[in-house]
Amino acid sequence: MVALPTLPRQVVLVGAGHAHVEVLRSFATSPMADVRLTLVSRSQTTPYSGMLPGVVAGLYRKEDAYIDALALATAAGATFLRTEAVGIDLRSQHVSCRDGAPLPYDIVSLDVGSTPNTEGVTGAAEHAIPVKPIDAFLSRFEPLRARIRERPGRIVIVVGGAAGVELAFSVHRRLTAEVIDAGLRSRPLKFTLLCASDRILPEFPRAFRQRCRRILDDRGIEVLENARVSAVLPGTVELTDGRNVAADEALWVTEAAAPSWLRASGLVVDERGFAVVDGTLRASGHDNIFAAGDVAAFQPRKLPKSGVYAVRQGPVLARNIRRLLANETLAEYSPQQQTLYLLSTGERHAIGTRNGLVLEGDWVWSFKNWLDRRFVGKYRIDGAAPLDRGSPRG
Numbered sequence: 001m002v003a004l005p006t007l008p009r010q011v012v013l014v015g016a017g018h019a020h021v022e023v024l025r026s027f028a029t030s031p032m033a034d035v036r037l038t039l040v041s042r043s044q045t046t047p048y049s050g051m052l053p054g055v056v057a058g059l060y061r062k063e064d065a066y067i068d069a070l071a072l073a074t075a076a077g078a079t080f081l082r083t084e085a086v087g088i089d090l091r092s093q094h095v096s097c098r099d100g101a102p103l104p105y106d107i108v109s110l111d112v113g114s115t116p117n118t119e120g121v122t123g124a125a126e127h128a129i130p131v132k133p134i135d136a137f138l139s140r141f142e143p144l145r146a147r148i149r150e151r152p153g154r155i156v157i158v159v160g161g162a163a164g165v166e167l168a169f170s171v172h173r174r175l176t177a178e179v180i181d182a183g184l185r186s187r188p189l190k191f192t193l194l195c196a197s198d199r200i201l202p203e204f205p206r207a208f209r210q211r212c213r214r215i216l217d218d219r220g221i222e223v224l225e226n227a228r229v230s231a232v233l234p235g236t237v238e239l240t241d242g243r244n245v246a247a248d249e250a251l252w253v254t255e256a257a258a259p260s261w262l263r264a265s266g267l268v269v270d271e272r273g274f275a276v277v278d279g280t281l282r283a284s285g286h287d288n289i290f291a292a293g294d295v296a297a298f299q300p301r302k303l304p305k306s307g308v309y310a311v312r313q314g315p316v317l318a319r320n321i322r323r324l325l326a327n328e329t330l331a332e333y334s335p336q337q338q339t340l341y342l343l344s345t346g347e348r349h350a351i352g353t354r355n356g357l358v359l360e361g362d363w364v365w366s367f368k369n370w371l372d373r374r375f376v377g378k379y380r381i382d383g384a385a386p387l388d389r390g391s392p393r394g
Contacts, residue, residue: 008034009325012095012105013078014085015112016046016069018307019292021379022314023109023321028075035325037078040085040097044070047134049307050372056141057170057346058177064376071381085112088265090286107324109290109317110275110283114256114305122231128158128252131167144249148175149182153248154190156237158229161304162201164253165212166343168193171251172219173346191220192245194227194237196254204341207358211351212343256294256305270297280330281317288324292317301335308339311375342368 013020016039027037047055051065073080081103087096094102116130129144131137147153155175157168172191179189193200193216200216200223201209216223224245231238232252237245258273268276268284274297276284281296283289293310303309316333323330340354342364350365351358 008036009106010036010038010104011321011325012038012040012103012108014040014095014108014110015293015295016041016043016067017111017113017293017295018048018310019314019317020109020111021046021067021069021072022311023318024069024072024076024078025379026315026318026322027077028072031077032322032325037073037076038081038103039069039073039078040081040083040095040103041069042082042084043135044068044080044082045135047138048372048376049134050368051376052134052138053166053170053344053346054369054372055138056167057173057344059344059348062138064373067376067379068381072379075381085261087261088267088289090266093288105288107288107290107321109292109321110262110295111291111293111310112259112295114294115259116252117255117257118252119257121229122233124229124232124252127232127234128250130252131163132256145175145178147249148189149178149184151248152179152184152189154192154246155249155251156192156194156245156247157251158194158237158254159200160196160254162204162341162343165193165200165216167251167253168221169215169219169344169346171346172221190222192222192224192247194229194239194245195223195225196228198226200225205353205356205358208351208353211358211360215345258295262295272297279332280320281313281333282320282330290317290320298333298335303335306339308341309335312336342371344368
């Protein structure tokens, strides 16, 4: 157990991800004496990834899916720094920020998410629209809608999993509605989904894949499998097998990459550059550093980069920060063996699966909507305190 210095202790939360909003909620409802909490985030609000497809599809307002990180930090008595972390000095125990003096810490926790992985793909960073970070994607989606209203074209979505398929459904619904609203029915959009594997959603049950594929086919969304991208150029996406796919717009929803500064800071990282953590979510070799969400590589068991796990890590992270401050034994995070996965189809309709069981219907979307709104509602500020806690999905 690390020996923390004399009071007060500096606890720095880097990023306002799904796990850190729970840490803030915890300190807002039950403060600790002689603890100075600081939140470092590039934005005053943080989006909930589970509701992003609904925002894109037009089923939610943007504000429905956002948590006010500044208000939550204020309720927790935390200092809010609107900036971005670019490194950690492990020896002097300082967080380096893009604009400002080094920030000292006694305990630091990382929940900064991930970045788009465009490594090795010529032109992807310049000509494709990455879905992560989510807030940046939503700001770039609005100009895309405007361009489509002016000139419908060919939309290519490069996917790496279920998030890409779900986004394809939502983008198709929203942009098709834009074209109809603009009176351009005679100039239909063309949607193509590029999948690097030999079938879409290979990690999901067969019935789940079939239902998704049926909806894609019904909506005229072309699916190209074994389609590995080598380059994204103006007007075209080139594949490694020599095929060219016409593309007026390219959306990038592939496997995410880790921030480069994690490795540069000297933290122990996995082969993809994510911070290795043990069962208590502490960074390997560092008793006073935690990591959660996409940025963490959970050592006991490999976990998908999914908000479902970040949500479940939040209470454990909050508990362990408190226990470390009190010099108590830390709790273990035990990820669920089978997660409930709910995929919206761009309409008020969804497909769900858990333990091999596959369900579909408007009622599945209604259940997902209830869960998502309940999660975001936990972090709404009523006066000076967040609302009561509910149970996240998983």
